[in-house]
Amino acid sequence: MNLPPLCEAFVLHFGEMGSRWGINRTVGQIYAVLFVAEKPLCADEIVEALGISRSNVSMGLKELQNWNLLKPKHVQGDRREFFGTPDDIYAIVRTLVDERKKREIDPTLTILRELLMQSPGSDAERHAQARLKEMHELIELMTGWYADVQKLETERLIQLLSMGSKVVKVLEMKDRLFALPGGKGRRATSSQAGG
Amino acid sequence: MNLPPLCEAFVLHFGEMGSRWGINRTVGQIYAVLFVAEKPLCADEIVEALGISRSNVSMGLKELQNWNLLKPKHVQGDRREFFGTPDDIYAIVRTLVDERKKREIDPTLTILRELLMQSPGSDAERHAQARLKEMHELIELMTGWYADVQKLETERLIQLLSMGSKVVKVLEMKDRLFALPGGKGRRATSSQAGG
DNA sequence: CTCTATTTTCAGGAATATCTGAAAATTGGA
DNA sequence: TCCAATTTTCAGATATTCCTGAAAATAGAG
Secondary structure, three states, X not given: OOOOHHHHHHHHHHHHHHHHOOOOHHHHHHHHHHHHOOOOEEHHHHHHHHOOOHHHHHHHHHHHHHOOOOEEEEOOOOOOEEEEOOOOHHHHXXXXXXXXXXXHHHHHHHHHHHHHHOOOOOHHHXXXXXXXXXXXXXXXXXXXXXXXXXXXXXXXXXXXXXXXXXXXXXXHHHHHHOOOOOOOOOOOOOXXXXX | OOOOHHHHHHHHHHHHHHHHOXXXXXXXXXXXXHHHOOOOEEHHHHHHHHOXXXXXXXXXXXXXXHOOOOEEEEOOOOOOEEEXXXXXXXXXXXXXHHHHHHHHHHHHHHHHHHHHHOOOOOHHHHHHHHHHHHHHHHHHHHHHHHHHHOOOOHHHHHHHHHHXXXXXXXXXXXHHHOOOOOOOOOOOOOOOOOO
């Protein structure tokens, strides 16, 4: 590997972490190199940096492009293609989450819905369905939250995350100010997000 | 595989998804079986259900126990050990996130902090550090949010998630009600969560 | 169109990860 | 203590994933 020590340390760690996330170590390393690079790199520069084969880089870049994680760039009068990562790290995370959701969560929701439609043929299946229903509702709750929060501009998102659970305090305050007739027990257990 | 069709479909899908998450397919299947089971199962019942070797089940269960994802149960007058999953699916997700954080995020934060302490020896390293700083701040923001939100009781958590980005509306309202002297520009860009 | 730099593909070898059966270890009861 | 049921370990077999070099495909310049 042919990188400044600091970059190398990061690249190695990132590759390692990637491999715990079902991402090919090399692909993780390629992304790490591009992430810390000062400017977009071409395939051969990545080969040079990581000391892996050209074909491996090609496959890795293709994989990353399938994930929408790269910004390709063409240089005038140069036939090679250069690649960088988005400057905005929030954009990167949004893409990552979107893609993982598309590949893993959405198919799971589909299966769960299919299985919940079936009429159970035994107590075992009835019980399984009850469990799957819980899972389905939880996933819907979380993806619903994400879909909503995803629309926020970064500034607002940061504000929201910085607040953490303190928003609950604000909500309580709101509830007190505009006290509902029903008193404190505004339940939100089921999947409805409520208008 | 020896399971009711509905369970089998779920188990297969879950194993498949697990393997995309860096989790051994079989381990995922074992958890899926336990998740939908009506009662805790012993190792041989899992062998029977999944059609895999006894030793494989043993290793899988050990793995799941390392993740704190199982509820072991002993039956009076039976030497075998039985395993179930927590009834509360929110508890399961909390454990999952906690463990993943411990294994993946925390070490990453450690590395990032180490690298940010170093004095850059070149422009390349200086630029890399700037990038790593962005990443570090983002991760701190997210883990800070999680640490905070994690403390909420499930009921409150559901309420919070159900609101999604609507809390931002509430925050705006709060800001209007208690208008700060400085006007609208309360910035929250840096890592401080603000008391 | 031709030429050449560049990228992509892919068969097969290398490296990892997973799984199994057999043997060892553990454990609770007699 | 000893015994038998149960669990765990682990070396080697199997399966999967990853990587490479060579060959094919692509694409821009002339």
